[in-house]
Amino acid sequence: MLQRTKGFRRVADRGASAAEYGAVLLVAAVVVGVLASSPVMGTVASETSDALCRLFGGECESGTPSGPPALSACTVHQGIDQSTTGRKVILFGDQESHTAQVDNNADGSIVVTTSDSSGSGIDIEAGLGGRIGGSGWGVSVGGGVLWTGENQQQVTVQNEDELEEYRGRLHSRAADLIDDHGGLWEMMDDEDAMAELGDLPLQVADEMDLPATIINADGTNAFVEVDGSVGSDAGDAGLSGSLRHEESRLLGTSEAIEPGGDRVRGEYYAATDTDTARLGVEVRPSPVVGAGREVSYERVSGNVIHVEYDDNGDPKQVTAVNTSEWRLGVGGSLELGFESDRGSGGAGGGVLVENGDVTVNTTTIEIPPDQRGEVADDLRAIFDGGLDDRLQGRLTIAELADGPNATTTRQHYNATGQTAEGGAELDLVIEWFDFGSTHSERNMSLDEAHYRDPATGEWRRWYSCEQSGD
Numbered sequence: 001m002l003q004r005t006k007g008f009r010r011v012a013d014r015g016a017s018a019a020e021y022g023a024v025l026l027v028a029a030v031v032v033g034v035l036a037s038s039p040v041m042g043t044v045a046s047e048t049s050d051a052l053c054r055l056f057g058g059e060c061e062s063g064t065p066s067g068p069p070a071l072s073a074c075t076v077h078q079g080i081d082q083s084t085t086g087r088k089v090i091l092f093g094d095q096e097s098h099t100a101q102v103d104n105n106a107d108g109s110i111v112v113t114t115s116d117s118s119g120s121g122i123d124i125e126a127g128l129g130g131r132i133g134g135s136g137w138g139v140s141v142g143g144g145v146l147w148t149g150e151n152q153q154q155v156t157v158q159n160e161d162e163l164e165e166y167r168g169r170l171h172s173r174a175a176d177l178i179d180d181h182g183g184l185w186e187m188m189d190d191e192d193a194m195a196e197l198g199d200l201p202l203q204v205a206d207e208m209d210l211p212a213t214i215i216n217a218d219g220t221n222a223f224v225e226v227d228g229s230v231g232s233d234a235g236d237a238g239l240s241g242s243l244r245h246e247e248s249r250l251l252g253t254s255e256a257i258e259p260g261g262d263r264v265r266g267e268y269y270a271a272t273d274t275d276t277a278r279l280g281v282e283v284r285p286s287p288v289v290g291a292g293r294e295v296s297y298e299r300v301s302g303n304v305i306h307v308e309y310d311d312n313g314d315p316k317q318v319t320a321v322n323t324s325e326w327r328l329g330v331g332g333s334l335e336l337g338f339e340s341d342r343g344s345g346g347a348g349g350g351v352l353v354e355n356g357d358v359t360v361n362t363t364t365i366e367i368p369p370d371q372r373g374e375v376a377d378d379l380r381a382i383f384d385g386g387l388d389d390r391l392q393g394r395l396t397i398a399e400l401a402d403g404p405n406a407t408t409t410r411q412h413y414n415a416t417g418q419t420a421e422g423g424a425e426l427d428l429v430i431e432w433f434d435f436g437s438t439h440s441e442r443n444m445s446l447d448e449a450h451y452r453d454p455a456t457g458e459w460r461r462w463y464s465c466e467q468s469g470d
Contacts, residue, residue: 093123217252
C-alpha cells in the first residue's frame with residue numbers, strides 16, 4: 001500500500017507545481033505587459049494620490065492632476081485556466097502546458113494572455129521500503145532538469161466584442177496562411193512562413209490599433225523532491241507526505257505593438273522558485289482500490305525583468321516585477337493499483353481546492369534619452385553577461401529605481417481555485433513509467449494596492465476594492 005500511495009501523490013505533485021509555476025509567470029507577465037505599455041508610468045508626483053483616488057473612487061482630496069494618473073486601470077479580477085501534461089519513461093521526462101489568462105480591469109478593458117510551454121530532459125527517482133511489525137514504510141528521493149521553451153501572446157481590448165473580432169481575424173488569417181502553403185506540416189519546413197505565422201498576433205493587433213506583446217523564451221526547470229509514506233499491512237489506512245523544491249529560469253525576447261502602431265523590442269528574464277509540502281491520508285477498503293484526503297501548502301516567489309529598447313538599440317524602459325504567493329489546499333483522491341514486494345503501480349485522480357494570496361511588486365523605470373547610452377551595457381549584461389556583469393546590471397537597476405523616473409507599486413490579491421489531477425505510474429525497483437495531467441482554474445481578485453511616494457520613500461494606499469465597492 002505504501003509505495004502505491006507514494007506514487008500517486010508524486011504524480012499529482014508534479015502536475016500541480018507545473019501549473020502553479022505557469023500561473024505565477026503569467027501574473028508577472030501580465031503586469032509587465034499592462035504597466036510597461038503605459039507611456040505615463042514615470043509621472044507619479046505629489047498629486048498622484050489624489051489622481052488615483054479619483055480614478056478608483058473613495059474619499060479624495062481636492063485638486064486636479066497635471067496629467068494622466070500613473071496607472072490607467074487597476075486589475076480587479078484574473079481568471080487562469082491551465083492544462084499540463086507530464087510524462088516519464090525510465091530516466092527521460094517531458095512536459096507540456098497550455099495556459100489562458102483573462103484579466104478584467106476596472107475601466108472595462110480586458111487583457112488576454114495565452115502561453116504554451118514544453119520541456120524535456122532528465123527525471124530520476126530512487127527509493128527504498130520495508131516493514132516494521134505490522135506496518136510498511138517507504139522513502140524516495142528524486143530530481144531532474146528539463147530544458148524548456150515558452151511562447152506567450154498578450155492583447156488588450158476594450159470589450160468582449162472587440163476580443164471576439166480580434167480572435168476571428170487572427171483565426172481567419174492563420175487559416176489562410178496555412179492553406180497558402182498546402183497545410184501546417186508543409187509550412188513547418190518553411191522558416192519564413194513559420195515566422196510570419198508567429199507574427200500574426202501583432203499584425204492583427206496593429207490593424208485594429210490594439211496593444212499586444214509576444215514573448216519567446218527558453219531556459220531550464222530543475223527540481224528535487226522527497227516522498228515518504230507509512231501504512232498498515234492490513235491495508236486499512238496509510239499516511240503519505242512529500243516535499244518539493246523547483247527552480248525555473250527563462251531568458252528570451254519580446255516584441256510589442258504600442259498604441260499608434262509603433263513596434264518595440266525588448267529582452268525578458270524570469271526566475272521562479274517553488275516550494276511545496278503535502279500530507280495525505282489514504283483508506284483502502286480492498287487491495288486495488290484506495291481513497292484519500294490531503295492537505296497541501298505551497299510558497300512561490302518569482303522575479304521578472306523586462307527591458308525595452310528604442311530605435312537606436314538603447315534601453316528606454318525597465319520593468320521589474322517581484323511576485324510572492326502562498327496557497328493552502330485541501331483535496332480528495334481515488335486510486336486503482338497494485339503492489340508487491342518487488343514494486344507497485346496504479347492510476348488515479350483527485351481534486352484540490354485552494355485558497356491563498358498573491359503580492360505583486362512592480363517597478364517601472366523610464367530612462368531619459370541622455371542617460372540611455374550610459375546604462376546600455378550594464379542592462380544588456382543582465383541577459384548575456386558573466387556573473388559580475390549581471391550583478392552590476394542589477395545594481396544599475398536598483399540605482400535607477402531610487403531615482404525620480406521610477407514608479408513602484410504593490411498589489412495584493414486574494415486567490416481561489418481548484419486543480420483536477422490524474423496520473424498513472426509503474427515502479428519496479430526504479431520508476432519505469434510516469435504520466436500526470438492537471439487542469440487548473442483560478443480566480444484572483446484585487447484586495448488593495450499601494451504606491452511608493454518618490455519624494456519620501458513611504459508606501460501609500462491608493463486603492464481598496466472593498467472601499468470602492470468592486
